[in-house]
Amino acid sequence: MERTNVPNATINRIPLYLRSLQEIKDRNRQIISSHELAELVGVQPAQLRKDLSYLGEFGTRGVGYEVEHLEFQLARRLGLTREWSIAVIGAGRIGSALLYYKGFKERNLAIRAILDIDEKKIGKKVGSLIIQDMRDLERVVREENIDVGIITTPAASAQGVADQLLKAGVKAILNFAPASINVPEGVVLRHVDLAVELQILTFFLRRHSLMEEKMDEEEVY
Amino acid sequence: MERTNVPNATINRIPLYLRSLQEIKDRNRQIISSHELAELVGVQPAQLRKDLSYLGEFGTRGVGYEVEHLEFQLARRLGLTREWSIAVIGAGRIGSALLYYKGFKERNLAIRAILDIDEKKIGKKVGSLIIQDMRDLERVVREENIDVGIITTPAASAQGVADQLLKAGVKAILNFAPASINVPEGVVLRHVDLAVELQILTFFLRRHSLMEEKMDEEEVY
Secondary structure: OOOOOOOHHHHHHHHHHHHHHHHHHHOOOOEEOHHHHHHHHOOOHHHHHHHHHOOOOOOEOOOEEEHHHHHHHHHHHOOOOOOEEEEEEOOOHHHHHHHHOHHHHOOOEEEEEEEEOOOOOOOOEEOOEEOEEHHHHHHHHHHOOOOEEEEOOOHHHHHHHHHHHHHOOOOEEEEOOOOOOOOOOOOEEEEOOHHHHHHHHHHHHHHHHHHHHHHHHHHHO | OOOOOOOHHHHHHHHHHHHHHHHHHHOOOOEEOHHHHHHHHOOOHHHHHHHHHOOOOOOEOOOEEEHHHHHHHHHHHOOOOOOEEEEEEOOOHHHHHHHHOHHHHOOOEEEEEEEEOOOOOOOOEEOOEEOEEHHHHHHHHHHOOOOEEEEOOOHHHHHHHHHHHHHOOOOEEEEOOOOOOOOOOOOEEEEOOHHHHHHHHHHHHHHHHHHHHHHHHHHHO
16 A cells, blocks of 8 residues: 655655665575664664555565565555656757766656757767757657756756746756745655755865864863 | 864755855845845745854844854854865866866965876966876975865775875865765764765655556546
């Protein structure tokens, strides 16, 4: 029985469990304990068990989890047992890098189109795709059955591009542009800000160095 | 008074508050209410007030927050009022794209070096940097005072690179490689997996489409 009230924090961790399970499967392991899987992911075993309890009943007490079964179930819950079609908007450096990113294809995430407004880029090839004219977005979305739009344009264009994607029928947006965008209810939106990750890192770095300074002071007095 | 027991979920949201404050400041706004700031970020006002309460006392009841003061305080807590020196390991597409990413520099995150093991890449220029030999890592870290290492190598090299970074004295790692890495306690580690973000998106997309199917069935019967 699937529960629909899965907490966001749990949803955020499922892909991490899935990645560790895939690594374990590659090593031909068939059973893993909750302690070992939790340690691989970097969470407490109780947290892992609670997260998985939202998704169904998997493990056997005292034995552990069947790696392949759990992997399939998590992939299914993440919607990865079907393929999703993706269009990248913006053929700049980030957009082009995504086309070559190996992590997508092996998870059934297929980039089917890349579009730009720049006449100098349209018609050129990136990877196996030809950069298409943003004015053809509606046709491209229809022909390629695009589910997800990835925005990698400059900040100032992001909201306009999001509006165009929704008008063309796309239901989910991953935004790499460093700008907040607004979408109506029912549209799935995630924001990836590479600087945000670095700032979380510097938060902890600063705290570490404050603690070290404090320890130095304590040594002096 | 700074509290040190700030929840991780709060830490993850501070960069989002900061980004919205910067957008507001660019529009020459001086005061903002907690409701308006919360809406811009996409959280509940009560959540925003609680998050900020961990960092100090900022707003005035019935008036709101002074934009510039709050922005400075959040930037300070994130360690952004000083500059951090960054080395990128791996001069592939993601590594090179990061060098051109505008969001870093304006937040005092300075990429000072890029290194690779590939003889064909070493000595070539990317942006304003020359790709250096990974064998010179210790010298580069010392000369450029590197605080943070960003790993953009293939998965199989990630752990080895992390070990080299720590040996060279780096205290924080941002890992873009699609592999889990282990570091000793005291080292700050964050993992950016672009496919993870897409998988969280497809989780919600799948749930939406299950809900629509259910509604269709209900209409039929």
